[in-house]
Amino acid sequence: MGDGPPSLWEWFGRNWDTGRADSIRNLLTDHITMSVVPIVLALVVALPLGLACARWRWLYQPTSGLMNVVYALPSLPVFMLMISVTGLSQTTVIVPLAFYGAAVLIPAVVDGLDAVPDHVRQSAVAMGFTPLRRLLAVELPLAAPVVLAGLRVVAVSSISLVSVGALIGQGGLGGLFTRAYQNPFMPPVIVGIALIIALALIADALLVLAQRLLTPWVRARKGTS
């Protein structure tokens, strides 16, 4: 140890790869796993449920009511209650985050499908698309911008929410916050916040890129108007 407290960079360099489970590198990997898995799960759950709600309207009211309730549940007590089911594992954080994500994505899927102009749907029917083909080739691509916008919200908030898991010992980079609080020391907090924001920005940028690749016509239209 040198004289006085180490600088931010010094501390980062010394703790990046210590070989221990709580090295920054391992925390970062955990953080990515615990945020990417729920994002994917949320999408996998929300797509069929959203489609079902768009197809059978009576489902939407109760589903969105339930999702509103889910969204309002504070994360920490939900993690705590999950412990009795899944123990002190990453799953305890991942499952609730997937539910929060689905709560945002289901309405996004329904809104996206609602935004498909009726004349487009009608002409697809008139040209002889089967319902499944129509869904895959016409409706889902046109709904994609709204769904992807929802996915961006889900990705960014999942990445920041994971850190609350640190209070049950499963928070990825959030572990830096508890470490900093226990032996009062600022650098871990700064590094943790910076890395989480960086992760969020990268995820957001990737999704924007995906949006451009998946829906090139959206940008083309903006360009001409």
Next chain:
Amino acid sequence: MDDLSFEAPTGEITVLVGPSGCGKTTSLRMINRMIDASEGRILLDGVPVQGIDPPTLRRGIGYVIQQAGLFPHRKIVDNVATVPYLLGWDRKKARTRAMELLERVGLDPALAGRYPFQLSGGQQQRVGVARALAADPPVLLMDEPFSAVDPIVRTSLQDELLRLQSELNKTIVFVTHDIDEAIKLGDRVAVLRVGGRLAQLAEPKTLLAEPADDFVREFLGHDRGIRRLQFVSTAGLRLRTDLTAPEGFSGDSPEPWLLVVDGEGRPVGWRSAARPGELEPYGTFVPGRDSMRAALDAALLSPSGCSVAVDEQGRVVGVATRNALDLALAEAADG
């Protein structure tokens, strides 16, 4: 906007019409200072509007826009009473006035307690007109008020406006892109061209008869001659009264066509000398009330080539033959 100068005479409807981008809406909005003119002057009763505080100015000018712009959070009666409330009228008086106006624009008073979203587009537009009239402003500005409703509703709103105007004699400046609407409603019509220059300002019949240039002629579109006839009166049309026959008539006549009339004097059909057994269709007009266009239209509806003049109750007063119509058309063409 470039060198636009016109006068909207008191108690008349002045219509600004032109293609999109001609600045007609901009001109209108300069009058109540929704847009301030960078140069030039706008006088209201001889007073430059630039000197008046905009909100005060606007409270004295009725304003009707395309989508009605009703306040969705207020009931219909309170929407109509907006300006009276602003002017500090007491609530009861303002509401009484609002109810009066709803009736005046042809709305069921039962709608007063509804919210705008509960009304049809046409009803909303009537509320918009009532709201503009609430504080009895001498001047009304109307910006394409009827262009968002379907053609049938539009016609009835136009007729309603003309009826209201015959009672109220407001000074109205009306903006539209629809030349037919301009000709129907305007006492005077200003045709603007792109860039806000005045192409022609004239009464509708003058506009149709003597368009100032190719732009106006093209803007007026097809059938200008026929449409002009709607401003030619049928009061002086020579009518023959010797071409009618009672029902069941079976005698001979020197005339190729006779109009068969029932016991109450109403037309039944035309009887052709060639085929006396069958009755052919007829068309009617009311002389003095209907225009020459209606009279000509009535003639075209019948193989006889004649149109039947009836009174307001539908009783035959005479027949305008092809000769009589020819003569009247010739006079009209001479101006």
Next chain:
Amino acid sequence: MSWVEAFLNWLVQFFGDPANWTGPDGIPTRLLEHLQFSALALVLAALVAVPLGLAIGHTGRGEVLVVVTANLARALPTLGLLVMFVLLLGASSIWPVIIPLVLLAIPPILVNTYEGIRGVDPDLRDAAYGMGLRGGQVLGRVLVPVALPLILLGCRLSAIQVVATTTVAAYTGLGGLGRYVIDGFATQDYASVVGGSVLIVLFALFVQFGFALAQRVTVSPGVSRRLKVR
């Protein structure tokens, strides 16, 4: 299902213990604290965010600020922010914890208030000015009532956020229901953890319900379209 049984046992143990109903660590006190801290943070946030959102939405100036806060706020880890403020300002009063709570509560209100005002039909604005309403009257009598559903939505989202973050803030020493969860977890007192969690969840649902009620009372039926069309 053993965990259901264990769960119920913990609940009975927690709520059945008379010691949990009195004193500074009793449920009534903790509930009131949670309510006070959440309400304080929410009110302070609304006092900043509503006027700011109204001003930016009405004048169209400062829109960049809204976009930046909207995006940044979601990415900010709440726990990190709490720890940072406590390390910076010490833990001598509740303010080092209340400040981040307020900061995190501002963006949803700001963004939704701004969107609400911006989203008002331009024709409506036009009609309001055209009839002679002054700028302030247009805002107060037309734009705010019409934008109210979104403004309240913003407040509701903020309230959800604040209730959750107040719980997390127990970690940095704040009172409230979060204490049961944090302290219970530290001492392996799972009755306390489960009981506290259930209380917080109920509290959050109650707040959510309160906002739904407030929306029904304050938003004009003409805006919410609660009535039949004809």
